Amino acid sequence: MDQVAQIRSFNRTVTHQVGALEGRFLGRDRSLGASRVLCEIGPNGIEVRRLRARLDLDSGYLSRLLRGLEAEGLIRTSQSSGDARVRVVTPTTAGKKEVAVLNRLSDEAARSLLERLTEPQRVALASAMGSVERLLRASAVRLQVERPTSRAAQYCLTRYFEELAARFDAGFDPARGISATADELTPPRGYFVLATLHGDPVGCGALKCHAHFGEIKRMWVADSSRGLGIGKRILQRLEDLARKRRIPLLRLETNKALTEAQALYQASGYREVRPFNNEPYAHHWFEKALTAARPSVRSSSLSAV
Amino acid sequence: MDQVAQIRSFNRTVTHQVGALEGRFLGRDRSLGASRVLCEIGPNGIEVRRLRARLDLDSGYLSRLLRGLEAEGLIRTSQSSGDARVRVVTPTTAGKKEVAVLNRLSDEAARSLLERLTEPQRVALASAMGSVERLLRASAVRLQVERPTSRAAQYCLTRYFEELAARFDAGFDPARGISATADELTPPRGYFVLATLHGDPVGCGALKCHAHFGEIKRMWVADSSRGLGIGKRILQRLEDLARKRRIPLLRLETNKALTEAQALYQASGYREVRPFNNEPYAHHWFEKALTAARPSVRSSSLSAV
DNA sequence: TCCATTACCTGACATTAGTCAGATATTTCC
DNA sequence: GGAAATATCTGACTAATGTCAGGTAATGGA
Incomplete structure (x- = not known):
């Protein structure tokens, strides 16, 4: 079947x-x-x-x-x-x-x-139901470009900053890092992508557009929704947006504490490069060259779903 | 969880x-x-x-x-x-x-x-959905004592005889084997248990009561519903009925071609014994001593479900 | 400050879903 | 042959669900 x-x-x-x-x-x-x-x-x-x-x-x-x-x-x-x-x-x-x-x-x-059911059958049922549920939740997650000032976006950013403050050795103060203001993340200067599950915000990511490259910022997925591939989808959406703008190169930097993010970037084709800025919280810098518009599944009938 | x-x-x-x-x-x-x-x-x-x-x-x-x-x-x-x-x-x-x-x-x-979803996620989803479905189907199967002359019972018996005819080396003629007439399988002389899934018959089994022992007959499960533990449940139901009648011993015989049936009997505590009758189609004879009423899950609130 | 937007509520509907009590024709079981 | 059971249909309901068009109050951005 x-x-x-x-x-x-x-x-x-x-x-x-x-x-x-x-x-x-x-x-x-x-x-x-x-x-x-x-x-x-x-x-x-x-x-x-x-x-x-x-x-x-x-x-x-x-x-x-x-x-x-x-x-x-x-x-x-x-x-x-x-x-x-x-x-x-x-x-x-x-x-x-x-x-x-x-x-x-x-x-x-x-x-x-x-x-x-017998006990082995019960165990098998519970496990299979868990898998189905997880994957259905994954497929129910919706992405959309959102104003970075919206309530949902602000919620994600607050959670994101809280998490950085907790995980970074030196804590985190958004004012000290490289800027990514609401203006800079609003079209046409940039994009803020929000992921929602049944209306609840569960993740975000942002793109800051420059003349010859783009910056990936604010990548975050809610704790309760990790492992569903949401981060990867957000990143792909941001790349699609960059391609539409004919941006040839994406850059990002990340902290050594965020190991799962580094794994995501590497799995998505980013390669580590020498520091290209002086972001105080960064330990690793990544780049990815964007090729011509990839055959996007999302641009078909699906975008309306 | x-x-x-x-x-x-x-x-x-x-x-x-x-x-x-x-x-x-x-x-x-x-x-x-x-x-x-x-x-x-x-x-x-x-x-x-x-x-x-x-x-x-x-x-x-x-x-x-x-x-x-x-x-x-x-x-x-x-x-x-x-x-x-x-x-x-x-x-x-x-x-x-x-x-x-x-x-x-x-x-x-x-x-x-x-x-x-990504391709690995899709594969996982399809497989988990298959498991859930199979197990839900298993748990949706209902057993009930039925008149052996009912349409559903006749349907099962016809399929059963057809299958025996196809699988036995020498074919099968119900008239030649040991009798299990409608009368003999109707209370109080015996019982015919029917398994249904959403109203469709998917299996059956019968008990013929004698003074000091009972005979298990007509054990059959539809091809489309095998591997769901239905045979085991039918057998257990027949044993419960026998216990209620204070029958101390169950006997049955089976053909060498029906390997899955033999596995079921062995797994259910039947042990192979020397031939106790001259059933022409039998190659293996089994017995099980029934102990006092086992703690039956089925006798609780469940029977009404 | 003003106007568009948002959040919620109310009223007025249309449709769907679900139930129950007969009526009719046919079959099955003594 | 006649009573009981079965399969279906019809009519008469009730409740639940879903939809739309306003209306009010609060908010937020120009």
């Missing part, structure tokens, strides 16, 4: 099974949609807009589901402290209790599925 | 992804339900009751979906030749064309999912 056929066959089988498991949410005189929303809220509450992005629900529909949960006394709504337009929903004590019940029902459903 | 948590996490991720893939069926001004029914019908038509069992739909609801497809000119309905109550739906030329379109859309959706 080829890969496409395998996916379709998988979908058929899994739809059936997952549907059966979700049936457990019923019998609580609440719709499946409402139950899913309640479970997705989490113990510490969540912004309504994040909920909407995650579950991919219509604004009006979600609003109505939330009013229903509120009427049941399961959640309460408050304003976000930062932005008064944004609403935050938080589970009440009753709500947390109800989530616990739903979790118990889900656990039971999952157990009943396992109980018809 | 334990197995139960892994399954739940998997469900969450996969629901999202599968839902996205099914979205492709839309935009054909036909409901998702109708599209699924149309695709499930297959090129050669299908009995309405099998369709109902497979998709687990309400009789009235399915009927209405079928009327809709008929009105669109995509299917036609006819009586089953064997049983005039049963209706068979067959795709028209237009219907087959439409299924082809839907298949193409599904393929595209699957490909768009793959295109965001």
